[in-house]
Each structure stands twice: as C-alpha cells, then as structure tokens.
Amino acid sequence: MRTFVHGAASWGVACPSEPSRVAGVTMAGFRVRDLDAIRLVPHPAVMLLVEFGAGSPVVDRAAGRRWRGSLVAGPGLGADGGVWARGEDVACVQVRLSPTIAGAVLGVPPAELDGGIVTLDELWGREASRLGERLAEAPSWPDRFALTDALLARRRRDGEAVDPEVAWAWRRIVRSGGAARVEGLAAEVGWSRKRLWSRFRSQLGLPPKRAARLVRFDHAAHRLLAGHDVARIAADAGFADQSHLHREVVAFTGVRPGAVADEPFLAVDPLAWPGSTPPGRAPAAG
Known part of the structure; x- marks a missing residue:
C-alpha cells in the first residue's frame, strides 16, 4: 500500500x-x-x-x-x-x-x-x-x-451480455477519446439511428452523445491533471475552442479547468489506476 x-x-x-x-x-x-x-x-x-x-x-x-x-x-x-x-x-x-x-x-x-x-x-x-x-x-x-x-x-x-453492436459503439467512442462522430455509428453497425440510440441507452445507461461528452471530458480532465496546455487539450480532444472546454468542465465538475487538479477524487487516479491517465505530473506518494 x-x-x-x-x-x-x-x-x-x-x-x-x-x-x-x-x-x-x-x-x-x-x-x-x-x-x-x-x-x-x-x-x-x-x-x-x-x-x-x-x-x-x-x-x-x-x-x-x-x-x-x-x-x-x-x-x-x-x-x-x-x-x-x-x-x-x-x-x-x-x-x-x-x-x-x-x-x-x-x-x-x-x-x-x-x-x-x-x-x-x-x-x-x-x-x-x-x-x-x-x-x-x-x-x-x-x-x-x-x-x-x-x-x-x-x-x-x-449474466447477460449487451448487443455486440452496442459494445462496438462504446469501444469506438472510448478509443477515440470521445471524438468519434456518433451520427455515423449507426450506419457503421448497420442499424437505424433510432435503434442504436434506444439500445445503447437501455443497455449502457446513457445515450451515445452523452457517452461521447463524458469520455471526452474524462480524457480532458486527466490531461489537465497532468499539466498539459489548455489550448492544446481543447484542440486535441475535439472541443470547438477553450471556451467550449471551460463550459464542459464546469458542467461536469462545478469548478473551472484550473481547479480540476485540486480535486482529490481525480488527483488520486495516477496512483490508484496506473496506466489509465496521460503522462505528466502525478501526486506525491510514499
């Protein structure tokens, strides 16, 4: 420990x-x-x-x-x-x-x-x-x-598995850091948009666009924690601009991007979940 x-x-x-x-x-x-x-x-x-x-x-x-x-x-x-x-x-x-x-x-x-x-x-x-x-x-x-x-x-x-199409769509969103164009996911799995949205929401607990926002926020938050440049994060993560990143961080956390690294629940991640966060600054450990 x-x-x-x-x-x-x-x-x-x-x-x-x-x-x-x-x-x-x-x-x-x-x-x-x-x-x-x-x-x-x-x-x-x-x-x-x-x-x-x-x-x-x-x-x-x-x-x-x-x-x-x-x-x-x-x-x-x-x-x-x-x-x-x-x-x-x-x-x-x-x-x-x-x-x-x-x-x-x-x-x-x-x-x-x-x-x-x-x-x-x-x-x-x-x-x-x-x-x-x-x-x-x-x-x-x-x-x-x-x-x-x-x-x-x-x-x-x-237990019962989710639909393979739903699992594939989720993996695509995660691997893209939330930047995948969710409008095209249905076409890629051969489903109607309505069917994918319905099955995704009922099986995973949130609709695809909300999932993409959450994954994109998480990716950006850990890069903020690692001390990366805010403008670069916004550009790399698919935000329209720094103001868009700012609004999303406030919407998900209630604090500004500069304060995210001061949230212990997030700051412990590099130690508790090694390999799941971008390289950069890490909290002290002993």
Whole structure:
C-alpha cells in the first residue's frame, strides 16, 4: 500500500499486481482515517464501492439524498459537481466497471441506475454483506482483490451480455477519446439511428452523445491533471475552442479547468489506476 498525499488529503492506496480476469474491470483499494468531504468527479464507468472498514463512507447529494455503506453508481455520477463523499475509518475496494459488462455483473442494466446511486444491498442482498465480511477477514490486499475478482467473474459469466453492436459503439467512442462522430455509428453497425440510440441507452445507461461528452471530458480532465496546455487539450480532444472546454468542465465538475487538479477524487487516479491517465505530473506518494 502506498500513500496518496494531496494538500490536506492523505490516503492509503493499493493496486492489484495483475489485471482482472474480467475484461472491463479495474480495481483499487483505499484506507482513509479521516475522509474530509471530497467532490465526486464524473467518470465513464459504473462505480462499485465495497466497504469493509470499522467506519462507513457517506455520499451526499446537493439535493439532500444520502447513502451509506457499499454503493453502486451509474456512469457520470457527480455531473454538476453536486455529489460529495466523506467518512471516518473508511476501508474499501473500488471497482470500475465498463458499462458494457456492468449489467451482467450487477444483475441490472446501468440504465436502471439512471446516473444515480443505489446501495449494493439493494442489488445483491446478503451476497453484498458476505463480500464485505470476507474482505474484512482477508489478511492482505492481494487476497481482497482476488476475492472481489472471483465474485465479479462468476457474476459476469452468469449474466447477460449487451448487443455486440452496442459494445462496438462504446469501444469506438472510448478509443477515440470521445471524438468519434456518433451520427455515423449507426450506419457503421448497420442499424437505424433510432435503434442504436434506444439500445445503447437501455443497455449502457446513457445515450451515445452523452457517452461521447463524458469520455471526452474524462480524457480532458486527466490531461489537465497532468499539466498539459489548455489550448492544446481543447484542440486535441475535439472541443470547438477553450471556451467550449471551460463550459464542459464546469458542467461536469462545478469548478473551472484550473481547479480540476485540486480535486482529490481525480488527483488520486495516477496512483490508484496506473496506466489509465496521460503522462505528466502525478501526486506525491510514499
């Protein structure tokens, strides 16, 4: 376990030594003695948070909703900057699920999450609490990652896959950094535009244009974090200009582009999810 230090934040961070056996799954482990309120930054994945510590994470929404314990969040949670997490003595495994496999793993399609949050108990019942108990009893982080991965692999095997055309369209959007022209995706898979939009939305939880915006924002946010030039980011990521980039960052985070690197939820990514972010500045680790 390494230490993430960013301003007043200090977290223990663990990463698996091997990739998941399930394509589309990445994991990280966290221990935080005192998790001061941090803003959740939207990400183009379904987030599964399995807590097993003495404390319990609390997630608050600006509208007044509150959730405790192990959670599942739809892709893009936190858009508008109005979702915050906090807690004491928090220990958890965080899983990022590609929307193309999330429905099979969770047992419900991401569309039923509608970009929001549900407790893991609501989806998995007793299986959720059993996983938390086993993680608490596990002697090491490699054991915790192995336990989690085995469960995800079993559920993935038994779950229903999304349409190949939908999975292809999602991969095309991700590989392009959100710059793919979504108007042409339907023609490329041989579907009508209406059919692709409908199937994409029902199976992945968001329409193709929203998916492209979210992927493009995520790509730009990590380049901002790495210290890249704003004008170059705007040009490379397919924004019309710097003003367009500015508006999108504010819409997704509630803060200006220059403040994105000060968001601990995003700044921990180079340490917690190595290889998933552009090269550049990284937070201190010890």
